[in-house]
Amino acid sequence: MTDELAKGDRMREVFQTQLQEVQVRLVEMAEDTVRIIEKATKAFTESNVTLADEAIAIADQTGNKALALDELVIRILAKQSPVARDLRILVSALRISASLERMGALSGHIAAIARYRFPGSAVPATLIATFKEMGELDVKLAKKCVQLLKNTDVDFAREIQAEDARVDELHRHIFDVVLADDWKENAMFTVDVTLASRYHERFADHVVDISAKVSYLTTGEWNETE
Amino acid sequence: MTDELAKGDRMREVFQTQLQEVQVRLVEMAEDTVRIIEKATKAFTESNVTLADEAIAIADQTGNKALALDELVIRILAKQSPVARDLRILVSALRISASLERMGALSGHIAAIARYRFPGSAVPATLIATFKEMGELDVKLAKKCVQLLKNTDVDFAREIQAEDARVDELHRHIFDVVLADDWKENAMFTVDVTLASRYHERFADHVVDISAKVSYLTTGEWNETE
Numbered sequence: 529m530t531d532e533l534a535k536g537d538r539m540r541e542v543f544q545t546q547l548q549e550v551q552v553r554l555v556e557m558a559e560d561t562v563r564i565i566e567k568a569t570k571a572f573t574e575s576n577v578t579l580a581d582e583a584i585a586i587a588d589q590t591g592n593k594a595l596a597l598d599e600l601v602i603r604i605l606a607k608q609s610p611v612a613r614d615l616r617i618l619v620s621a622l623r624i625s626a627s628l629e630r631m632g633a634l635s636g637h638i639a640a641i642a643r644y645r646f647p648g649s650a651v652p653a654t655l656i657a658t659f660k661e662m663g664e665l666d667v668k669l670a671k672k673c674v675q676l677l678k679n680t681d682v683d684f685a686r687e688i689q690a691e692d693a694r695v696d697e698l699h700r701h702i703f704d705v706v707l708a709d710d711w712k713e714n715a716m717f718t719v720d721v722t723l724a725s726r727y728h729e730r731f732a733d734h735v736v737d738i739s740a741k742v743s744y745l746t747t748g749e750w751n752e753t754e
Numbered sequence: 755m756t757d758e759l760a761k762g763d764r765m766r767e768v769f770q771t772q773l774q775e776v777q778v779r780l781v782e783m784a785e786d787t788v789r790i791i792e793k794a795t796k797a798f799t800e801s802n803v804t805l806a807d808e809a810i811a812i813a814d815q816t817g818n819k820a821l822a823l824d825e826l827v828i829r830i831l832a833k834q835s836p837v838a839r840d841l842r843i844l845v846s847a848l849r850i851s852a853s854l855e856r857m858g859a860l861s862g863h864i865a866a867i868a869r870y871r872f873p874g875s876a877v878p879a880t881l882i883a884t885f886k887e888m889g890e891l892d893v894k895l896a897k898k899c900v901q902l903l904k905n906t907d908v909d910f911a912r913e914i915q916a917e918d919a920r921v922d923e924l925h926r927h928i929f930d931v932v933l934a935d936d937w938k939e940n941a942m943f944t945v946d947v948t949l950a951s952r953y954h955e956r957f958a959d960h961v962v963d964i965s966a967k968v969s970y971l972t973t974g975e976w977n978e979t980e
Contacts, residue, residue, distance in 0.1 A: 602845055609835030619828055622848060706941050715932050718944040723952065 543614070546604045550621050551677065553597045557628040558674040560586055560593070564632055565670050565731065568639035569663025572724060573656055580643040587636030594629035598622055613745070620741045624677070627734040631670070634727045634734075641720050650720040652713045655705060662698045662728045669695075669735040676742055685743035692732040699729040769840070772830045776847050777903065779823045783854040784900040786812055786819070790858055791896050791957065794865035795889025798950060799882055806869040813862030820855035824848055839971070846967045850903070853960040857896070860953045860960075867946050876946040878939045881931060888924045888954045895921075895961040902968055911969035918958035925955040 564586045571580035601618050604610070610618060641650045651659050672688050702725040705711060706718055713721075790812045797806035827844050830836075836844060867876045877885050898914050928951040931937060932944055939947075 598845075602841060605831070605845070606837045606841050609837075611832045611835075615828060615832050619824075619831070619848065622845065623852070626849070626852065703945065706945055711941050713941075715937050715939075715941075715944050718941050719929065719932055719948045722945045722948045726949065726952070 543608050547617065550597070550601060550618070553600065554621060554624055554628070555674060555677045557590070557593050557597065557625060558670065558677050560590060561628055561631040561635065562667065562670040562674060565635040565666050568635040569666060571642040572638050573651060573660050573663060575642060575646055575649045577643055577646040580639040583639035584636050584643070587632045587639070590629050590632030594625045597625045616745060620745055623741055624738050627738050631731050631734045634731045637727050638724055641724055645720065650724065652717050655702065655721060658698055658702060659724070662695060665695050666728055666731050669732050673735045673738055676739060680742055680746055682743045682746040685739040685746065688739040689736050692736050695729055695732040699725050769834050773843065776823070776827060779826065780847060780850055780854070781900060781903045783819050783823065783851060784896070784903050786816060787854055787857040787861065788893065788896040788900060791861040791892050794861040795892060797868040798864050799877060799886050799889060801868060801872055801875045803869055803872040806865040809865035810862050810869065813858045816855050816858030820851045823851045842971060846971055849967055850964050853964050857957050857960045860957045863953050864950055867950055871946065876950065878943050881928065881947060884924055884928060885950070888921060891921050892954055892957050895958050899961045899964055902965060906968055906972055908969045908972040911965040911972065914965040915962050918962050921955055921958040925951050
């Protein structure tokens, strides 16, 4: 009996180590998104092709990292057959890795626009300040996402969920500017600005989704009902 | 011993029934995306606000259906502790439901543009034919996605994976038209056309993602390595 208990303890210990490994990998992926969005938004507003290339190079790795993490989660599910909260943590990890992968792709798209228009600018002068603010907000949200995946604090998660409001506001503002009578820029600017604004907004959406998942898990609303 | 075997058989039977339930729900969600994209693309090219409203109403349900399906999958994982291929089928179901949810949202966005511009058109006359073709391709892909989730045939899955090439081509064509010197439409058309084209293209991407998951599962490349 004591042996059985000891065995149970050891299995529990192995499982905890595996869960920590999942968390470490999610944090690493989130740190990558910080690096990509920092370089991409700077590349975009400053027409910096070197930064754009660097952003794209990191973004290109995101898919493989997400795949490797998903494989790890599947192996743990197969070996440990977790239930209740442990199971939900692992399923959430799959969803969070999918969001982080999309964040990498979206920031890669922002960098790609900057690269494509180089040496020209993808942003007309009148919208540089707006895109700078939007970019800084995305970077801030990505950094908070790293913190959240480290501390899994529910109050912090709730706080983040309100923080994309300003990004949405800037997204709407950009459309107001583009659709106003005095917008005289050519169609290329209109297209670039429309897509870039959308990518910035979706990036923030994913951070909100991740926060919602973390607070859902932490508040224990996810109780097994049977 | 015979009792044990009989019990094992019964559990296997319960599990098979549960897997079928997951499949049925995925097919239902895919059928919803067909209805949404049919109405949305027609609404978009024909400025039909009734169809747009209908599309948006169905799209609004997609999130809850995905959530309910995910909960079902988590309950099965908890009760059955599946391994190997069964586990991978369930994890794939989570990913496929996420793609179907996004397809619902993207087609809802197409309908929303039509609704917003009504009674005007969101598409200038010169691009109506292109968007009609793109819309028909998305509808066709959505219908094939339903079939694929029913038959899970690997050859069919591979066939679908090549079929978004034409959608990508039309997506690029739309940008060529918008960025050409003789594009004289106002910024509103440019914005609407840019976003709508992007939504059509992402919709097709998700069908390809779903097909890749189905063929991955069916070819058994997903063998447990330990």
